[in-house]
Amino acid sequence: MLVEILILGRGGQGGATAANIIASAAIMDGLMAQAFPFFGAERRGAPVKAFARISDGRILRHGMFNEVDVLVIMDQGLVRTNYTKEVFVRDGGRIVINSPRDAVVRSESFNLLGKACFYRVDARAIALRNKLVAAGWPLVNTPMLGAFSKATGLIRLESVKKAVVEFFGERVGEVNAIAVDEAFHEVEELT
Amino acid sequence: MVLKSLTGNHAVALAVKMARVNVVAAYPITPQTTIVEKLAEYIDGGELDAVMIRVESEHSALAAAYGSALAGARAFTATSSHGLLYMYEWVNWVSRARVPLVMAVVTRTMGPPWNIWTDHSDYYEQRDTGWIQGFAMDAQEAFDMTLQAFKISEDPRVFLPAMVGLDAFILSHTSMPVEVPEQELVDEWLGARTQGFVIDGSEALIHGALSPPEYTEGFIEDVGKAMEEAVEVVREVDHSFGRTFGRSHGGLVELYKCSDAKYHIVLMGAWAGDAMEAVDALREQGYSIGVVRVRYTRPFPGEELYKALSSSKGVIVVERGVSFGSMGPVFLDLAGNMLKYSRKLPYMRNVIAGVGGVNVTYKDFEYIAKETINYLESGEEPSVIAWYHAR
Known part of the structure; x- marks a missing residue:
């Protein structure tokens, strides 16, 4: 089993951190993992990518990829602008989107190579509710990790929370772990 | 640990x-x-x-x-x-x-x-x-x-x-x-x-x-x-x-699926993993191939490489760099060092790829290996040095 995960977000939303936490949590679960940011210059607010791989065996391949098993969208604006069309989602793929409940998600906005399941969570609302705000932006990356855990079943919720606390330290980590937990329970599959 | x-x-x-x-x-x-x-x-x-x-x-x-x-x-x-x-x-x-x-x-x-x-x-x-x-x-x-x-x-x-x-x-x-x-x-x-x-x-x-x-x-x-x-x-x-x-890496050279391999990819660095994944896929398709990963270039592992490659039917040295006007440095070292042990060298080819940071994946290694092997098995010899442009 080798799962390739791409996180689409905007510079400053914490996509690279989220990819790293996915890898740490997977390793805690006894899996092998890789995580890396887009290799190049990035700007705050511009569309950016972060990558992760999870496997039950040694991961041999390296480098960025454009065909994925899981696509995480940190900002639904990227769906509206069809930026999501740049990524190919494999058959049986899962797409986890940060969006409010009333927003419409159309499968035409994606490049699907087969069937895909869509999941939605209002990570922005969860971040604001928990006062997770930095430089005026709600911190959506940790709630998206909770949604990722539930939607994919790849990494355990407890491992995500543990990895979050390890990354951010006790004080900030605990608040983020609450956001992870809430998103895990609030994420819904779209039909 | x-x-x-x-x-x-x-x-x-x-x-x-x-x-x-x-x-x-x-x-x-x-x-x-x-x-x-x-x-x-x-x-x-x-x-x-x-x-x-x-x-x-x-x-x-x-x-x-x-x-x-x-x-x-x-x-x-x-x-x-x-x-x-x-x-x-x-x-x-x-x-x-x-x-x-x-x-x-x-x-x-x-x-x-x-x-x-x-x-x-x-x-x-x-x-x-x-x-x-x-x-x-x-x-x-x-x-x-x-x-x-x-x-x-x-x-x-x-x-x-x-x-x-x-x-x-x-x-x-x-x-x-x-x-x-x-x-x-x-x-x-x-x-x-x-x-x-x-x-x-x-x-x-x-x-x-x-x-x-x-x-x-x-x-x-x-x-x-x-x-x-x-x-x-x-x-x-x-x-x-x-x-x-509890962990060693093979000394100067790591051999991957080489014990029975007829053909060999020689390279160094992170992309050796991608070459290994290509070898896994190629073996499933019936190709007899292994990866020789160079861990040290100085001192150059002449003895290890001679042992691993002297009876190879085809050696493909894939390199992320070239000595302009000549060939890839590992290829040159390999050819020169093999001569210390024998006057008779196996067929060796030098493929220059991934220069400037171009992403080279397992699919590219599969292509490079198949192209070379298919040439050799049909009795033809591909060019000794070639640039490969990954897409």
Whole structure:
């Protein structure tokens, strides 16, 4: 089993951190993992990518990829602008989107190579509710990790929370772990 | 033993910390910077008792590391690409002075055009400097190779500086699981620093003064002799590392699915993993092929490679760099070194790919291998040197 995960977000939303936490949590679960940011210059607010791989065996391949098993969208604006069309989602793929409940998600906005399941969570609302705000932006990356855990079943919720606390330290980590937990329970599959 | 998720650069930094270096001197350059940033954090947080010398250039960075090492300190620096070129005078000085020292080289394409991604030309250009040169494939090996580099460099049979190569981004900035050993075990295995001579003012010593040609010739010949001794030292150190930490990497060369292979891909660096994945797929399709991963280019593993490749039906050396007007440096070294053992060489081909940081995947290796094998099996010989452009 080798799962390739791409996180689409905007510079400053914490996509690279989220990819790293996915890898740490997977390793805690006894899996092998890789995580890396887009290799190049990035700007705050511009569309950016972060990558992760999870496997039950040694991961041999390296480098960025454009065909994925899981696509995480940190900002639904990227769906509206069809930026999501740049990524190919494999058959049986899962797409986890940060969006409010009333927003419409159309499968035409994606490049699907087969069937895909869509999941939605209002990570922005969860971040604001928990006062997770930095430089005026709600911190959506940790709630998206909770949604990722539930939607994919790849990494355990407890491992995500543990990895979050390890990354951010006790004080900030605990608040983020609450956001992870809430998103895990609030994420819904779209039909 | 703890399993940690670390980038290649942070794995190097952690190994340097666990080697208990006394001095770090460095000047920032992408993609090396996060190594020395992490070391600065270790020093600032009291986890590493070392001096961080902030300098105005890479030329001074290596000069400062060299000066400290000369005085008996375990010293480290790291650089990439143009930074490495800027310290070039000192790179040669340190090895000819026979001063043990470790430097990480995070490989990055040289400009122009300006580029921050990996190819191996900056590392290749050091091949005549007299440094031990290793090249890691993943974060675990970057960690292990850095620890081993101190041990090899400080071995009395060697007393040469050692370079640890690792690819920009695909290794340097990629988090992977790394088994981290206990500090006590590292202390015990690595031991205290040894070096040929120390300049600390306690006795009168002339070093680096004008020397007549006949004496100079002897000094230079000795660098070559130490390099020859280093072959056995690299093997021994990897072996004893394996005994202590439960993990070794094959010495100078790693062989992957080679025991029954008719064809061989030879290469070094992170993309060796992608070549291994291609070999897995090719074997399922009935191709008899293996990967020979070069871990050290200096000393060059002539004996290991001759043993692995002498009866090959086709050797494909894939390289992320070329000596303009000639061929890839590993191919040239391989051909020359094979001649030490036999006048009869197997069919060998040199494919230049991934230059300028172009992403080369397992699919590309599959294509390169199939193309070569299909040519050879139909009785034709493909061009000996070719550029492959990954898409």
